Amino acid sequence: MSNSYDVIVLGSGPGGYVAAIRCAQLGLKTAIVERENLGGICLNWGCIPTKALLRSAEILHYAQHAKDYGLKIAGEIEADLEAVVKRSRGVAKQLNQGVTHLMKKNKIAVHMGEGTLTGPTSLTVKGEKGEEKLTAKHVIVATGARARDLPFAKADGKRVWTYRHAMTPSEMPKKLLVIGSGAIGIEFASFYNDMGADVTVVEMLDRIVPVEDAEVSAFLEKSLTKQGMTIMTGAGVEDIKATDKAVTAKIKGKDGKVAETEFSHCIVAIGIMPNTENVGLDKLVEMDRGFIQIDDYGRTKSKGLWAIGDCTPGPWLAHKASHEGVTTAEAIAKELGNKEVHPHPLNRDAIPGCTYCHPQIASVGMTEAKAKEAGYEVKVGVFPFIGNGKAIALGEAEGFTKTVFDAKTGELLGAHMVGAEVTEMIQGYVVGKTLETTEAELMQTVFPHPTISESMHESVLGAFGRAIHI
Secondary structure (H helix, E strand, O other), X not given: OOOEEEEEEEOOOOOHHXXXXXXXXXXXXXXXXXXOOOOHHHHHHOHHHHHHHHHHHHHHHHHHOHHHHOOOOOOOOOOOHHHHHHHHHHHHHHHHHHHHHHHHHOOOEEEEOEEEEEEOOEEEXXXXXXXXXXXXXXXXXXXXXXXXXXXXXXXXXXXEEOHXXXXXXXXXOOEEEEEOOOHHHHHHHHHHHXXXXXXXXXXXXXXXXXXXXXXXXXXXXXXXXXXXXXXXXXXXXXXXXXXXXXXXXXXXXXXXXXXXEEEOEEEEOOOEEEOOOOOOOOOOOOEEOOEXXXXXXXXXXXXXXXXXXXXXXXXXXXXXXXXXXXXXXXXXXXXOXXXXXXXXXXXXXXXXXXXXXXXXXXXXXOOHXXXXXOOOOEEEEEEEHHHOHHHHHHOOOOOEEEEEEEOOOOEEXXXXXXXXXXXXXXXXXXXXXXXXXXXXXXXXXXXXXXXOOXXXXXXXXXXXXXXXXX
């Protein structure tokens, strides 16, 4: 097999494998280099297996509340942590095999091993077969990112965990400390809380899920507290000491006082670090805090060298990486003479964010505060799920939909949702933003009844004083 290609993709996560497939679809001879598992972190250790865990926790929650639906379940409802984790790993394995199939289907050469760039369009791969030298007309770096450690407490997988350890626990935490309340932290806090752990979340900022709208943050904190979690905002963990039996944390509260508390386990979820060290990038690209700087199509400063996904500036989301993968593949095809492709740069204002805690949260675009900071005069509509027939029938009347519009033009600036199935519904607003919709089109759209999505319509109507059911 020749080791010369049109395109080599370094990394097979949701950005890398999608980029490789699109390159192959466009007739380019393509290879992918992966050091661990096809599918990357998202498929094997991130987005997919965590949702499998959360689904098990959701089923447990419903079983424990069966009487709320007029049902009786004989005997005690218990969670089998080992079986829950086994199911999650099975889901990841199935999808990993799916990516392997897609590589074969699209005739993409797979080189397993540690890839290191020797130039903008050449690299070596050290694997089981020894060292291979590969060259290409273009190289796409899609090396992703990893969990950031605390400077005073490196995760060891025993008492101090990253998300990877939390996904395959050797035992069920009894008293769990979660440091950080972004999507990863809150999802694991929600999972382990539903599974029966005593959970404390510490967030250094003044509210949890701080990238979300302030009303969503406040609602989620109230809901999680009601579920039994301890939420500490404006607080910080100053030190951690781990032994074989426990974790002792010094936590500085909002009042400035430091208290020492013992936990059985701790999850560190304070952000990510790009995997850009030891890849041969130092003299080839510009970096900011380790993230590769690119243009709107993924180009770096070195001709023929491109980058996508979590090793580039955020938001650090799988769907953003996949979209970049397609854009970059098409930009490369165009440079190689394909006149039929017309790559479009990523619209960062229309990238949705989803967090699969209980209740779920989802959003796109500007928060109300950000819109005002940007100088917009806004119209805001909020519709609670308690006014939605389907939500009440489902026993999921906790939540709301909030929309933010430019008062002068009617442009949809942002949408923010908390409650059941909102991660499935947010795409309606994403399509609207992509099409540059105004309130007029959304008001004239017919929403099916009965659905929770009707809350989206009512929220739009409410922003302009026309809500029907509240």
